[in-house]
Amino acid sequence: MSSTSSRSSSRLVVAALSALVGATALTGCTTRLPPLPEDPRRELASVPFFPQTIHQCGPAALATVLGATGVTTTPEQLSPLVYIPGRRGSLQVEMLAAARSQGRLPFVLEPRFAALQAELTAGNPVLVLQDLGALGIRRWHFAVVVGFAPDQDVLILRSGTERRRLERREQFLRTWQAGDYWAAVLTHPNQPPATATGSSFIRALAATERYLAPESISAANAVALARWPADPLVLLANGNQAYAAGQLTTAISRYRALLAIEPTHLAGRNNLASALLDAGCPRQALAQAEQAASLLPTDSPLSAAVNDTLVKARAAAPVAATSTCSAE
Amino acid sequence: MQFRQTVLAITAACFLALGLQTTTASAGVIGTQAYLSAEARAGHLADINAAISRADVQAQLVSLGVDPANAVTRAAALSDAELAQVAQEMNNLPAGGDGLLAVVGIVFVVLMILELTGVIDIFKKF
Numbered sequence: 189m190s191s192t193s194s195r196s197s198s199r200l201v202v203a204a205l206s207a208l209v210g211a212t213a214l215t216g217c218t219t220r221l222p223p224l225p226e227d228p229r230r231e232l233a234s235v236p237f238f239p240q241t242i243h244q245c246g247p248a249a250l251a252t253v254l255g256a257t258g259v260t261t262t263p264e265q266l267s268p269l270v271y272i273p274g275r276r277g278s279l280q281v282e283m284l285a286a287a288r289s290q291g292r293l294p295f296v297l298e299p300r301f302a303a304l305q306a307e308l309t310a311g312n313p314v315l316v317l318q319d320l321g322a323l324g325i326r327r328w329h330f331a332v333v334v335g336f337a338p339d340q341d342v343l344i345l346r347s348g349t350e351r352r353r354l355e356r357r358e359q360f361l362r363t364w365q366a367g368d369y370w371a372a373v374l375t376h377p378n379q380p381p382a383t384a385t386g387s388s389f390i391r392a393l394a395a396t397e398r399y400l401a402p403e404s405i406s407a408a409n410a411v412a413l414a415r416w417p418a419d420p421l422v423l424l425a426n427g428n429q430a431y432a433a434g435q436l437t438t439a440i441s442r443y444r445a446l447l448a449i450e451p452t453h454l455a456g457r458n459n460l461a462s463a464l465l466d467a468g469c470p471r472q473a474l475a476q477a478e479q480a481a482s483l484l485p486t487d488s489p490l491s492a493a494v495n496d497t498l499v500k501a502r503a504a505a506p507v508a509a510t511s512t513c514s515a516e
Numbered sequence: 517m518q519f520r521q522t523v524l525a526i527t528a529a530c531f532l533a534l535g536l537q538t539t540t541a542s543a544g545v546i547g548t549q550a551y552l553s554a555e556a557r558a559g560h561l562a563d564i565n566a567a568i569s570r571a572d573v574q575a576q577l578v579s580l581g582v583d584p585a586n587a588v589t590r591a592a593a594l595s596d597a598e599l600a601q602v603a604q605e606m607n608n609l610p611a612g613g614d615g616l617l618a619v620v621g622i623v624f625v626v627l628m629i630l631e632l633t634g635v636i637d638i639f640k641k642f
Contacts, residue, residue: 274580277613
């Protein structure tokens with residue numbers, strides 16, 4: 189009799205503990221949150237939702253952020269690009285690489301909540317990596333933050349099988365911290381994110397270039413120039429863009445603007461020399477090419493290009509007396 | 517092991533040949549991409565390292581169950597810096613997957629501990 193009662197009470201303990209552990213792992217130890225009605229002032233309600241199947245939170249979250257930038261795709265289409273069966277998951281770098289292959293620029297945000305908030309305010313859903321594990325067991329998970337309600341201190345996420353998952357900021361920060369506060373936004377090449385810099389934008393654009401049409405690249409360069417007119421890398425990219433399109437006067441003026449800001453910019457100096465040469469100004473070109481060569485560090489991967497420009501400028505300079513140089 | 521190294525070397529050589537082709541084509545003018553990669557690299561040795569990492573990442577992806585054709589495009593889509601990181605830490609980097617099995621695992625471990633410490637008694641029945 190006593191054995192039966194002890195057995196049934198131990199069953200009760202087991203049931204209670206299982207429920208507790210399960211609940212802890214699933215919700216991250218939260219008390220129930222009050223309902224939060226959808227409100228376009230604090231949440232990006234139009235961001236699509238793709239409920240994940242087992243282990244497929246990477247493709248699902250990626251389809252969500254890509255969908256928000258106008259790429260029509262599904263987790264099933266993205267899975268062959270990011271899912272690793274042997275790891276039962278997806279790596280962060282592959283998520284970024286897959287975004288590039290879809291013609292979108294990925295940006296890893298500064299690891300601060302303020303950066304995440306700034307992007308949300310600018311209308312960009314934020315891809316995040318969370319650790320939903322418990323008791324020291326890691327359980328990495330990709331989700332997409334689509335909103336933040338400061339008055340309730342609650343974040344709104346597209347996560348797993350939940351279209352509108354609510355998480356208290358404190359709870360979110362705990363799960364986000366384990367992955368070093370990793371967060372990323374994907375944007376159309378014409379729409380640099382709120383927290384991007386000229387340099388980070390051009391780097392993202394250069395890494396994505398091979399997947400973009402030439403018109404998209406030139407439009408993106410123009411957007412960058414309008415937003416960061418004094419960034420050396422933006423000026424170099426715009427100079428190169430104009431040069432490749434045969435607009436020598438524009439190219440020369442971009443390179444000059446760059447060198448006014450950073451006189452020791454090797455690539456800018458070399459490309460200015462090359463553009464001057466093509467514009468029929470071999471004397472100025474030679475002066476620039478010589479300066480570029482003097483800036484060249486030993487064993488630089490750029491030495492072939494710089495020496496090539498110098499040789500060409502030297503060959504052209506002696507016959508420069510009657511040149512038609514108009515780029516002064 | 518020797519076979520794997522041979523395959524890696526051949527693949528690396530192919531990538532390298534492709535890579536050199538694109539860099540020599542732009543001599544004279546320094547393109548934005550060439551400038552950015554020059555900024556990150558010391559020289560041709562870095563080209564070789566990147567090619568080896570690429571072949572290595574590709575092989576690791578295949579060994580983890582990725583379709584070989586997809587592994588080629590996926591390794592090709594990574595930047596040099598990303599390749600270096602993935603090649604070394606493929607098995608340690610966080611892989612977001614939301615493993616529900618982990619939850620089952622946690623419950624099991626807790627039950628196991630309780631069982632062993634004598635708090636509960638459910639496994640002896642079977």
